[in-house]
Amino acid sequence: PAGGGGNGTLPRYVRVNTIKTRFDDAVDYFKRQGFVYQGRASPEMKGVASLSGKTFLLDPHLPGVLIFPPGTDLHEDQLYKAGHVILQDKASCLPAFLLNPTPGSHVLDACAAPGNKTSHLAAIMGNKGRIFAFDLDAKRLATMSTMLARAGVTCHNLAHQDFLATDPGDPKYSHVEYILLDPSCSGSGIVGRLPYEEEERMDAQRLQALAGFQRRMLGHALKFPALRRLVYSTCSLHQEENEEVVRDVLEQHGRDFRLVEALPSWTPRGLGVFAEAKCCLRASPKETLTNGFFVAVMERRQAETEDQS
Ligand code: SAM
Numbered sequence: 001p002a003g004g005g006g007n008g009t010l011p012r013y014v015r016v017n018t019i020k021t022r023f024d025d026a027v028d029y030f031k032r033q034g035f036v037y038q039g040r041a042s043p044e045m046k047g048v049a050s051l052s053g054k055t056f057l058l059d060p061h062l063p064g065v066l067i068f069p070p071g072t073d074l075h076e077d078q079l080y081k082a083g084h085v086i087l088q089d090k091a092s093c094l095p096a097f098l099l100n101p102t103p104g105s106h107v108l109d110a111c112a113a114p115g116n117k118t119s120h121l122a123a124i125m126g127n128k129g130r131i132f133a134f135d136l137d138a139k140r141l142a143t144m145s146t147m148l149a150r151a152g153v154t155c156h157n158l159a160h161q162d163f164l165a166t167d168p169g170d171p172k173y174s175h176v177e178y179i180l181l182d183p184s185c186s187g188s189g190i191v192g193r194l195p196y197e198e199e200e201r202m203d204a205q206r207l208q209a210l211a212g213f214q215r216r217m218l219g220h221a222l223k224f225p226a227l228r229r230l231v232y233s234t235c236s237l238h239q240e241e242n243e244e245v246v247r248d249v250l251e252q253h254g255r256d257f258r259l260v261e262a263l264p265s266w267t268p269r270g271l272g273v274f275a276e277a278k279c280c281l282r283a284s285p286k287e288t289l290t291n292g293f294f295v296a297v298m299e300r301r302q303a304e305t306e307d308q309s
Contacts, residue, residue: 010191011048011289012068013059013090018123019152021084023064029079030056030066041067043265045289061266062093083150088116091189091283091293095233096120098262098297099178101129106175109133110163110221111183113140115147121180122153131156132173134163164216168223177228179221183214185234185241189292191285207240214241218249222257222298230257232296237284239271242294247274255301262297270296 016026031037033054040058041048048057051069059065067090068074079085096117101107103126112118112133121131133156135141141160148156166173186207218232234241250257259279268287270280283293 009070010089010285010291011051011070012072012074013088013093013290014056014066014068014074015062015086015088015093015120016064016066017084017086017119017151018064019119019127020082021079026066026079026085029084033077035068048289059090061263062090062097065090065093081150083152086116086119086151088120089291091288091290092116092235093120094263094281094283094293094295095180095182095231096124098295099124099180099229099231101125101178103128105129105177106173106226107131107178107180108173108176108221108224109180109182110217111135111181112158113137113144115144117180117182118144118156119148119151119153122148122151122155125155127153127155129155132159132176133157134159134161134166136160136162164220166220168220168225173224173226175226176224177226179224179227179230180233181217181221181230182233183217184210185214185236186210186238187235188237189235189284189294191291207238210236211240211245214245215248218245219252222249222253228300230298232298234294235291236294237292239273242282242296243270243273243277243280246270246280246296246298247277250276250298257298258301260297260299262295270294 016023027037035054035056038055038057041060043060048067057067059067074080074087080087101121101124106129107121109118109131113135118131118133138160141158221230259276261279262281266281268282270277280296283290
């Protein structure tokens with residue numbers, strides 16, 4: 001999973017779970033454990049790559065995300081076991097942060113397990129509203145259920161279901177204004193996940209199959225009638241699964257939806273395979289000290305005024 005940092009080369013990112021604790025209380029806890037708090041890192045993340053010893057920083061881009069030195073193992077930590085903090089790579093915190101659903105809203109998480117982004121969405125919503133969370137994989141859903149319980153999430157509806165088989169016209173979903181779409185991908189951005197030989201086998205045919213699936217998922221998501229904002233994300237570095245998927249789907253749905261600029265202050269942008277691709281953002285171990293990642297944010301176009309006068 002995109003936990004980040006487990007390989008010992010990336011910083012260990014820790015998201016404070018505001019459903020269970022307050023940010024200041026988590027910082028105080030780590031200080032009591034002997035960690036020295038060095039405040040907010042610079043936007044350029046200067047010094048973060050060389051962070052070492054018992055120190056930690058506040059992430060400059062994502063609220064409530066702390067940065068510990070690479071290799072810091074918090075899996076046995078009480079705060080983690082109690083669900084007060086989530087061990088989640090910084091890049092994988094971007095999608096929920098950018099979707100930013102309002103408390104009380106209805107949200108659909110199309111590919112949800114094992115659920116780190118679902119619990120992040122719930123925290124942003126103050127655990128108020130509803131998250132319809134789907135996944136095809138029963139084992140991953142079981143893990144997700146445990147994980148959400150530990151995180152204190154109560155606003156979710158888990159379903160063992162193919163997102164492509166959901167009916168966007170079902171009245172159940174008539175208030176869904178936000179969709180997070182984080183579909184299966186090649187995983188080529190995850191540091192240390194694929195052995196080199198497997199990376200080599202990522203042939204054009206396999207990528208095309210994944211991209212076809214991703215286009216179908218994105219096209220389906222854009223059919224939900226009340227949808228206002230959608231975030232599409234992958235942990236892939238391949239433009240076939242990223243910019244090209246977004247480009248192709250917007251060619252069909254561009255009259256209703258447009259890309260919006262995701263986190264303008266973030267430097268690595270979408271590859272220039274079409275004019276608006278710069279609205280998307282990318283992440284990589286080298287440039288952002290995270291796993292490789294891609295995020296696109298789409299919004300429904302405002303209805304044109306029909307006033308002819
Ligand atoms: N969003 C998750 C998180 O942050 O923990 C990670 C999701 S993972 C990248 C992709 C997930 O999509 C897998 O768990 C897979 O089982 C699920 N999946 C694949 N095809 C699906 C489909 N047609 N409908 C629903 N889920 C699907």
